[in-house]
Amino acid sequence: MTDIASPAVRISTRPASAKRDIGIKRRYAAERRFRAYGIGAISLGLFFLALLLWTVFSNGYTAFQQTTITLPIEFTEKVIDPKGERTTDGKVLMTANYPLLVRDALIKQLGIDASKRPLVKQATDMVSASSRTLLRDIVVADPSVIGKTIPVTLLAEANVDSAFKGQIDLKVEESKRKVKDQQVTWMNELASAGVLKKSFNTGIFTFGASSRPEAAGVGVAALGSLFMMLIVLVLSLPIGVAASIYLEEFAPKNRLTDLIEVNINNLAAVPSIVYGLLGLAVFINFAGMPRSAAVVGGLVLTLMTLPTIIIATRAALKAVPPSIRSAALGLGASKMQTIFHHVLPLAMPGILTGTIIGLAHALGETAPLLLIGMVAFVVDYPGSPMEPSTALPVQIYMWANEAERAFVERTSGAIIILLIFLVVMNLGAILLRRRFERRW
Amino acid sequence: MNIMSEAAVEKALDQKMNTVPYKMIGKDVSVYYGEKRALFDVNLNIRENTVTALIGPSGCGKSTFLRTLNRMNDTIENCRVTGKITLDEDDIYDPTIDVVELRARVGMVFQKPNPFPKSIYDNVAYGPRIHGLARTKAEFDDVVETSLQKAGLWNEVKDRLQEPGTGLSGGQQQRLCIARAVAVSPEVILMDEPCSALDPIATAKVEELIHELRSNFTIVIVTHSMQQAARVSQRTAMFHLGNLVEENDTDKMFTNPDDQRTQDYIMGRFG
Numbered sequence: 001m002t003d004i005a006s007p008a009v010r011i012s013t014r015p016a017s018a019k020r021d022i023g024i025k026r027r028y029a030a031e032r033r034f035r036a037y038g039i040g041a042i043s044l045g046l047f048f049l050a051l052l053l054w055t056v057f058s059n060g061y062t063a064f065q066q067t068t069i070t071l072p073i074e075f076t077e078k079v080i081d082p083k084g085e086r087t088t089d090g091k092v093l094m095t096a097n098y099p100l101l102v103r104d105a106l107i108k109q110l111g112i113d114a115s116k117r118p119l120v121k122q123a124t125d126m127v128s129a130s131s132r133t134l135l136r137d138i139v140v141a142d143p144s145v146i147g148k149t150i151p152v153t154l155l156a157e158a159n160v161d162s163a164f165k166g167q168i169d170l171k172v173e174e175s176k177r178k179v180k181d182q183q184v185t186w187m188n189e190l191a192s193a194g195v196l197k198k199s200f201n202t203g204i205f206t207f208g209a210s211s212r213p214e215a216a217g218v219g220v221a222a223l224g225s226l227f228m229m230l231i232v233l234v235l236s237l238p239i240g241v242a243a244s245i246y247l248e249e250f251a252p253k254n255r256l257t258d259l260i261e262v263n264i265n266n267l268a269a270v271p272s273i274v275y276g277l278l279g280l281a282v283f284i285n286f287a288g289m290p291r292s293a294a295v296v297g298g299l300v301l302t303l304m305t306l307p308t309i310i311i312a313t314r315a316a317l318k319a320v321p322p323s324i325r326s327a328a329l330g331l332g333a334s335k336m337q338t339i340f341h342h343v344l345p346l347a348m349p350g351i352l353t354g355t356i357i358g359l360a361h362a363l364g365e366t367a368p369l370l371l372i373g374m375v376a377f378v379v380d381y382p383g384s385p386m387e388p389s390t391a392l393p394v395q396i397y398m399w400a401n402e403a404e405r406a407f408v409e410r411t412s413g414a415i416i417i418l419l420i421f422l423v424v425m426n427l428g429a430i431l432l433r434r435r436f437e438r439r440w
Numbered sequence: 441m442n443i444m445s446e447a448a449v450e451k452a453l454d455q456k457m458n459t460v461p462y463k464m465i466g467k468d469v470s471v472y473y474g475e476k477r478a479l480f481d482v483n484l485n486i487r488e489n490t491v492t493a494l495i496g497p498s499g500c501g502k503s504t505f506l507r508t509l510n511r512m513n514d515t516i517e518n519c520r521v522t523g524k525i526t527l528d529e530d531d532i533y534d535p536t537i538d539v540v541e542l543r544a545r546v547g548m549v550f551q552k553p554n555p556f557p558k559s560i561y562d563n564v565a566y567g568p569r570i571h572g573l574a575r576t577k578a579e580f581d582d583v584v585e586t587s588l589q590k591a592g593l594w595n596e597v598k599d600r601l602q603e604p605g606t607g608l609s610g611g612q613q614q615r616l617c618i619a620r621a622v623a624v625s626p627e628v629i630l631m632d633e634p635c636s637a638l639d640p641i642a643t644a645k646v647e648e649l650i651h652e653l654r655s656n657f658t659i660v661i662v663t664h665s666m667q668q669a670a671r672v673s674q675r676t677a678m679f680h681l682g683n684l685v686e687e688n689d690t691d692k693m694f695t696n697p698d699d700q701r702t703q704d705y706i707m708g709r710f711g
Binding site: 253323327341 | 510512515517540541542543544547548549550552554555556557566567570571617620621624
């Protein structure tokens, strides 16, 4: 043992237990904590999502069923066309007293004494007042039914519908509820005879606005939304993509383009109701476009969607590796060729995702539509985007303001329909992304 | 195209390089990135059917000079080039010269292999397609095959031309990029550190390829590897801090350079 050798020996024999404390435990603990936060945040999100879906679906699934009453209707000539003028005067068939036919059929079915007015009134109240138009349409479409007896499926009135679905508490005192005891008795009687039954509610998809819940549907609103989405897609995709390409690839980087960029980012955050005001001022007041028309709604939503699409497209263009541009330019491709042959196809998934997210956003937008008069009671399908129409979220908003029990379920039903639309659009975005995605 | 016969090339090589005619002439070339000056009055001439290596430490301006030769610097914001560069008789910075046409004559291969995310066939056919060099399917097939053969890649990929070019190995991708540049039949090919992302075996293949390409093309190559410069080039130019230090025959450069800085760099005293 020499003095010189001893330091080297000391270093090599440092005991394993005397390891340096480099904070391993602390670092792992921090990582575990971070993971716990993440899981906590996601769980909270999922909890509220589940709560939302549960509320909507549990309230709304009944909206897809409707109670109907199938009665043999006798199309008596005496009631429809007492003077026999239908060949000369077209109005006769339009204005005939069709509810009388329903009343007669009900009296017959339930075996009521026709002279007892209050009882008859209670019976006719069980059938939707929309039966008038239903029977009228049958007769107008085919006048040869006059004089015949045909079984017709009529909609039950909303309160009977609710009662039959068990949504009205029958233990409540009779005077305090909308369905009377006599009606409940008849309802059960008709149900056991197979005349009154629940069936799939096609009406909620096809009908327009109505103050009677059983005759109200989102068909007209959905068509209005479809018109608007088409306008938004046709206008905002080309304009947005062209603007992004110019800004990203051609525009010089100077103060002006910086200013434009800041403004686009700001516009994406502007409250949508401001776009509604803009649309009102520019498209309706200045340009004189019709109120409540899908074309104005589409234009307003286009303005609202453009910043989203431009931001998404610019991000997608920026994400294309510069080596691809260099490769194309180095081969002698012009700038246009480089962009359209190489950069744009690679940016396509990002552009499409941005567009569809923008569209989905526009589909669910209500506030700007309030200001351009699309909160309207529209009964008939709009024949073109220039005609008055309404939109899905607006229909939800309007139904949410109604008091009837039947509108509560319809509000949730409409939300389900809107959600399905959104899910389909987002699925489309994912599929398109998958299809276009290429690796480099 | 200026294709010299094989014999002429060999003969030229046997003579002193100084007698080979110039393909490109750079006179007082300066490059500015905004306020910053990256190149200081570089006078460098590129000889025909010769491999010219540009060497020097990082940031010395060799890549910048390379990129002035086919005006790739145009794509950089705030970049300004002064001086004069001619290709044969044409001033390439003349306003009447179309940059697209120039790049069809002066092709480029980059540091990182950058095939398009398309099939091998489309990668090679892209250049001829945009320049209208081939019209029929048969012509395209022909140009793709000859280009891949020139790049020494044909035998490896001939059975999978429709597979994506990005699926090849790094070395194969770089040779695909060379084939893609060759397909346009340029007169000059610029290579910006073409082997820096490749392993030694792939590097050897690319170097061998550069040797073969020399008979048909004028090649300018930027490299960080002194050995590579010595192996592939006939002329070497040494850059330092934006200045051209020395340009000479490669043999002389690596044995008996005129400039002390070249000597130091080659000996590894700085860099």
